[in-house]
Amino acid sequence: MLFISTRGQSGKVSSAHAIKNGLASDGGLYVPQRFPEIPLEEILSMHALPYEQCAVKILSLFLTDYRPDELTDCAVAAYSREKFGPDPAPLRKVCDRTDVLELWHGPTMAFKDIALQILPHLMTRAQMKTGSETRIVILAATSGDTGKAALEGFADVPGTEIIVFYPEDGVSPVQKLQMVTQAGNNTRVFGINGNFDDAQRGVKEIFSDASLAKELKECGWVFSSANSINWGRLAPQITYYFKSYADAVANERIKPGEKVIFAVPTGNFGDILAGYYAKKMGLPVERFICASNSNNVLTDFINTGIYNKVRPLNKTVSPSMDILVSSNLERLLFDLSDNDADQIAKWMEQLNTEGQYQVSQELSERVRDLFFAAWVDEEETVETIGSVYNDHEYVLDPHTAVAWRAAQKYRLLTSDERYIIVLSTASPYKFCNTVLKGIGKGDGTDTDSPFDAARRLSEATEMPVPKQVSLLEEAAIRHKDVIDAGDMAINIKKALGIS
Ligand SMILES: *Cc1c(COP(=O)(O)O)cnc(C)c1O
Numbered sequence: 001m002l003f004i005s006t007r008g009q010s011g012k013v014s015s016a017h018a019i020k021n022g023l024a025s026d027g028g029l030y031v032p033q034r035f036p037e038i039p040l041e042e043i044l045s046m047h048a049l050p051y052e053q054c055a056v057k058i059l060s061l062f063l064t065d066y067r068p069d070e071l072t073d074c075a076v077a078a079y080s081r082e083k084f085g086p087d088p089a090p091l092r093k094v095c096d097r098t099d100v101l102e103l104w105h106g107p108t109m110a111f112k113d114i115a116l117q118i119l120p121h122l123m124t125r126a127q128m129k130t131g132s133e134t135r136i137v138i139l140a141a142t143s144g145d146t147g148k149a150a151l152e153g154f155a156d157v158p159g160t161e162i163i164v165f166y167p168e169d170g171v172s173p174v175q176k177l178q179m180v181t182q183a184g185n186n187t188r189v190f191g192i193n194g195n196f197d198d199a200q201r202g203v204k205e206i207f208s209d210a211s212l213a214k215e216l217k218e219c220g221w222v223f224s225s226a227n228s229i230n231w232g233r234l235a236p237q238i239t240y241y242f243k244s245y246a247d248a249v250a251n252e253r254i255k256p257g258e259k260v261i262f263a264v265p266t267g268n269f270g271d272i273l274a275g276y277y278a279k280k281m282g283l284p285v286e287r288f289i290c291a292s293n294s295n296n297v298l299t300d301f302i303n304t305g306i307y308n309k310v311r312p313l314n315k316t317v318s319p320s321m322d323i324l325v326s327s328n329l330e331r332l333l334f335d336l337s338d339n340d341a342d343q344i345a346k347w348m349e350q351l352n353t354e355g356q357y358q359v360s361q362e363l364s365e366r367v368r369d370l371f372f373a374a375w376v377d378e379e380e381t382v383e384t385i386g387s388v389y390n391d392h393e394y395v396l397d398p399h400t401a402v403a404w405r406a407a408q409k410y411r412l413l414t415s416d417e418r419y420i421i422v423l424s425t426a427s428p429y430k431f432c433n434t435v436l437k438g439i440g441k442g443d444g445t446d447t448d449s450p451f452d453a454a455r456r457l458s459e460a461t462e463m464p465v466p467k468q469v470s471l472l473e474e475a476a477i478r479h480k481d482v483i484d485a486g487d488m489a490i491n492i493k494k495a496l497g498i499s
Contacts (some may be wrong), residue, residue, distance in 0.1 A: 008341025019232035047246035077119035109427035116153035141199035155184030181475035189479035237274035302373035305364030380421035385438025
């Protein structure tokens with residue numbers, strides 16, 4: 001299987017190259033040349049397989065330059081019981097025609113673990129396969145979830161260093177503790193005096209600094225990124241769409257072959273795109289519900305065909321979806337325009353220069369056939385946490401609540417009573433104060449200690465505090481450095497032992 005760029009100006013590469021490079025040289029995203037189909041029988045058989053074997057089944061279709069035993073080693077290391085508990089993606093029955101797919105049983109309690117636990121293994125093998133002798137330095141600027149998930153994934157992975165920058169005053173107390181207590185001999189974490197944009201701008205500048213790259217290369221290092229445009233992050237997310245469908249049939253929630261709906265809390269469009277690819281590969285899906293918070297660029301795009309990023313970014317109670325440019329949408333448009341790379345390159349250029357682009361009426365209709373879009377405001381999000389708890393004794397985190405509410409809107413508008421799987425992307429324990437407010441036990445502010453809030457949530461809901469939270473309370477602070485954004489490069493060199 002070879003990979004091509006959505007912008008058509010760079011050559012075909014193997015999967016190892018696609019994973020190593022992340023972004024294609026023309027600025028486009030790598031996509032597989034074709035999508036293999038999986039027969040229904042084989043989909044259903046995934047119910048009886050352990051999760052890591054399901055992952056190998058899917059990954060082996062795309063990563064054809066990895067041997068099956070290599071992929072098995074990667075998946076077994078990534079999805080161990082120690083890291084994810086007995087099932088990395090359990091499907092919970094919540095009410096009559098709606099289930100929740102819990103994707104947050106990994107080390108950082110967010111769905112990003114599912115991809116970021118396996119990516120480092122895929123990446124270090126990609127280095128070997130491409131004959132590269134350099135070691136990888138992963139750089140990330142984070143507003144919270146991604147940085148921690150990447151740190152956990154790359155910690156102590158041989159041949160890698162990971163350096164994460166977070167805005168000193170811009171992450172939640174739990175998120176900050178998660179990062180500054182990070183273990184691993186190859187991990188470095190820096191607070192930045194400034195906001196997320198300052199941190200991100202700094203990282204982008206470092207990525208495009210040719211003389212720094214040269215200096216690093218002479219010492220055997222190369223920069224790479226772990227963000228969600230990497231094919232190695234996207235492909236592992238296809239697995240749980242297939243697995244959850246097989247589980248739903250086995251649990252007699254649906255009949256074999258019956259079409260289902262997935263409701264997905266969406267930010268960068270990575271998670272929901274993996275679902276679209278699963279459908280393309282033969283999974284019986286009627287439609288996807290693309291759920292947004294008040295940063296509703298995607299809702300507008302799906303409903304009008306105009307993508308317009310020129311608007312203020314709102315800070316919401318579902319912060320991991322606070323995003324104005326959903327990078328992975330480019331892959332969907334490439335596919336739905338029958339691989340029209342020239343057109344994609346034009347739209348992306350327009351987005352850069354004018355802040356918006358408009359797709360053709362025909363393409364816009366194709367998007368709407370596949371995706372129903374809805375957005376959910378702050379009050380509705382909190383209210384949904386309360387009503388689902390009261391009606392079904394199930395506790396939603398704010399991101400999942402956005403998807404649940406969007407699914408309700410879909411039912412109201414369409415009267416479609418089809419079975420819906422709501423993807424749950426974070427543990428409620430990551431956002432205790434908002435959840436406590438939702439279930440009527442708090443006012444939503446971050447006043448008390450995060451551990452007191454977790455204990456109050458546990459008392460109210462009778463769900464035990466997860467060990468990822470309780471261990472944090474005792475963990476030693478290992479990363480104390482807070483630096484100016486202008487000093488990022490010099491601190492990277494210091495961390496790597498280059499003077
Ligand atoms: C990253 C994230 C999302 C959004 O996923 P995308 O793949 O970026 O669309 C939703 N919820 C949580 C909790 C996340 O961390």
